Amino acid sequence: MEKYLITGGAGFIGSNIVKQLLKLKKSVRIVDNFSTGREENIKEFIGNPNLELINGDLTDLNICRKSVKKIDFVLHQAAIPSVPRSIKDPLKSNNANIVGTLNLLIAARDEKVKRFVYASSSSVYGDSPKLPKEEKFPINPISPYALTKYTGEKYTQLFWQIYKLPTISLRYFNVFGPRQNPKSQYAAVIPNFITKLLKKDSPVIYGDGNQSRDFTYVDNVVNANLLAIKTKQDFGEVFNISYGKQINLNQLFKLLQEIIKVNIKPKYQEPRDGDILHSRADISKARNALNYIPKIELKEGLIKTVEWFKNYEKF
Numbered sequence: 001m002e003k004y005l006i007t008g009g010a011g012f013i014g015s016n017i018v019k020q021l022l023k024l025k026k027s028v029r030i031v032d033n034f035s036t037g038r039e040e041n042i043k044e045f046i047g048n049p050n051l052e053l054i055n056g057d058l059t060d061l062n063i064c065r066k067s068v069k070k071i072d073f074v075l076h077q078a079a080i081p082s083v084p085r086s087i088k089d090p091l092k093s094n095n096a097n098i099v100g101t102l103n104l105l106i107a108a109r110d111e112k113v114k115r116f117v118y119a120s121s122s123s124v125y126g127d128s129p130k131l132p133k134e135e136k137f138p139i140n141p142i143s144p145y146a147l148t149k150y151t152g153e154k155y156t157q158l159f160w161q162i163y164k165l166p167t168i169s170l171r172y173f174n175v176f177g178p179r180q181n182p183k184s185q186y187a188a189v190i191p192n193f194i195t196k197l198l199k200k201d202s203p204v205i206y207g208d209g210n211q212s213r214d215f216t217y218v219d220n221v222v223n224a225n226l227l228a229i230k231t232k233q234d235f236g237e238v239f240n241i242s243y244g245k246q247i248n249l250n251q252l253f254k255l256l257q258e259i260i261k262v263n264i265k266p267k268y269q270e271p272r273d274g275d276i277l278h279s280r281a282d283i284s285k286a287r288n289a290l291n292y293i294p295k296i297e298l299k300e301g302l303i304k305t306v307e308w309f310k311n312y313e314k315f
Contacts, residue, residue, distance in 0.1 A: 002073065029052040082184075083274040102155055118152055122281065123143060
């Protein structure tokens with residue numbers, strides 16, 4: 001049976017990938033240091049005979065070697081995934097996101113894995129006013145987090161060019177959905193809005209709320225990872241993975257109010273450092289090469305996410 005390694009498998013996106021692979025009866029190994037990943041994200045999988053868990057840190061090359069042993073496919077989701085956190089502690093982000101990625105690439109190369117899929121970020125584009133963003137656009141990171149993600153992309157490309165390790169990078173655009181942590185100091189906007197509205201509190205909007213994002217439901221991202229494993233070409237390439245449409249935060253807030261059936265005003269505060277103003281992806285490259293089509297629409301994804309948070313007892 002082919003074996004999959006999910007780094008950061010106890011995190012938001014990683015645990016959703018694990019869930020789908022186990023549903024498909026695949027053999028899965030998770031490695032996570034639980035710095036941002038949470039045990040509750042994977043508790044329903046513990047005891048599954050097709051799942052193995054390694055509690056370890058990718059900044060340790062020996063942990064990486066242990067993690068990739070007898071692995072066919074690596075889906076590298078592990079990171080400190082936060083712009084504000086990277087601004088507060090750039091060294092920690094650098095170690096987790098760059099050193100961890102390089103260690104894993106070295107271990108994967110030596111183990112001769114069949115595929116290495118790297119989770120990158122739309123933040124690498126910076127605040128370019130030109131939309132939609134295409135993969136060939138200039139790169140302009142405006143936060144340490146974005147810089148770490150771009151560095152990871154370049155390493156994955158080099159490992160294909162130099163060592164012929166089959167790598168693919170996926171640039172995620174504002175992923176949301178079940179298992180996203182609403183309690184983190186750096187919680188993303190959708191879990192933040194949902195949990196506040198469910199408690200009938202006023203969420204904070206940084207800036208005037210006219211900044212827009214291309215919000216992508218997590219199942220679409222899970223599907224993109226599985227498609228990246230199947231392709232027999234396009235190694236060393238980078239692909240935008242998103243919904244392909246944008247919505248501003250005021251519109252998003254209004255939509256969530258309608259779904260949750262509340263009428264609460266948000267609180268507006270000063271914009272945050274490192275935040276970009278507008279984002280929308282051109283996903284035609286992924287559609288043409290990987291056959292990627294986002295199957296879950298934004299509103300459907302928001303409804304599913306609200307339902308999950310309603311049942312999430314600890315918000």
